[in-house]
Amino acid sequence: MERRFARSDAPLGYIARLARQRWRSGSFPRRAGSSSASATPSVQASDEKPTENPTPSRSPKPLPPLSVMPTRILLRSLMMTYILSSPRLVGLSIPIMHRISYSKSWFLNPDRNPVLHGIVRRVFYDHFCAGENEAEVKKTMATMAKMGFEGVILGYARETLVEKSASPKDNVETSAADIAERVVKEWKEGTLQTLAMLGPEDFLAVKLTGAGPAAIEAMTKREAPPPVLEAAITEICDQASKQGTRLWIDAEQQVFQHAIDTWTIDLMRKYNRDGRVLVYNTLQAYLKSTPQNITRHLQLAQKEDWSLGIKLVRGAYITSEERALIHDTIEDTHACYNSIVRNLLSRTFPGVSQDVEFPHMQLFLASHNAESVRSGYEIWRERNEKGLPTIKLEIGQLQGMADEVSCGLVQMRREMMAVGGNGSEKVWYPRAFKCLCWGKTQECIQFLVRRVVENRGSLDRTRFWLDGLKRELWRRMKTSIGLD
């Protein structure tokens, strides 16, 4: 049964004041304009190492969220965000990145041309990607942990290559079925390798189309996964279950999504038992049908007594999706996203019986939208403060994006924990994550092109991120020369 948060868990009146103060001071930045309320800094500038966990205090001048970011990363973020906020520079970068990401020539392949490799790594890769091998990924994860993130979500960036290779090994493959099976096995190995880098607080990100033609064909035909794929998914989930690492299945285009939902619900039925939420499905709020789809998920979980894991996104395929399936305006998408969050955090949902207990579930908000993050956090906090039933909330953004939002969440949790307890089961506060991808430089550039294109429509927001980074750099400069 979902626990009611008792008033005695923490000095909640103080936490509420702290949250409101943080809110006003910009720990959760509002959209451009309103957050320039700019927190007045109260302590030292950060150096190359991440700033120490700021001592929780009742100071009316809290540190700004970006104070947890090492200066090296702050400078790199500033440069990348400057590029992303300029339509002209984005327009120039996309064709170059596209060319690099699919080129077979030695000269344009960053994994073969060492000079290009060095440039691409410094300019794009290191900002958005975790590393090319386990040692580099572990180093990035350690930096995130020092900044205060509870864990990471890690995905393998490699795109599936379905064409026939000319290598001698591949010459013995006689049929498309052999190739499909080989691709599933490669996908499984890459995913297990990714899983091996993760710990119990982390998430594994799984993209099913990455398993290649066998997965794509079955999903398009709305069939069950073929045996080789089913065995691979089972092996991945069994291993995740053994090490206690949660996993989410990414949402993709609608042509695949019926099968993705069905397969993922089957996994939740199997693995999300006895109050444990191991597997999460991704729901896309830009689809008109998503509220009904969530009702269906909740009804099944309620009837069959398993726990539901939902990762809520707005949706990344607006340019390739059938437009009629998607809300008519971005405002409708925002309203849909925010009302789903409000309902789930209140443990009510249209179409779900109030006579039977609301199913046990956990919610992950994957969004860069500061308003949605802020309002989700506020609802959770208010309910917690009033001792009303709610659910566990976690929030995450992509590496290299929305850092002020992410760092604000880290800071908020630290301060709540300093007052209310250590964030154990008894005293639980929303957690902040960064979502990382890893892989060879060329493989990751393909991932980056998608992110840059996705971000193209949000230039106002990117400029807002840029303002926050500039403010933090200016604060550190003033502090270092004793002006602050």
Ligand SMILES: Cc1cc2nc3c(=O)[nH]c(=O)nc-3n(C[C@H](O)[C@H](O)[C@H](O)COP(=O)(O)OP(=O)(O)OC[C@H]3O[C@@H](n4cnc5c(N)ncnc54)[C@H](O)[C@@H]3O)c2cc1C
């Ligand atoms: C950690 C993480 C994991 C993610 N995983 C997935 C995933 O598995 N599957 C997936 O599909 N996406 C995924 N995304 C991407 C996500 O769906 C969004 O594309 C992206 O995060 C931008 O949305 P936002 O919530 O940050 O907010 P905003 O930038 O405020 O919203 C932009 C979004 O609004 C919607 N939109 C834009 N214009 C219109 C319009 N005219 N009408 C209606 N709607 C519109 C689109 O969904 C667009 O992406 C993920 C994002 C993150 C941060």
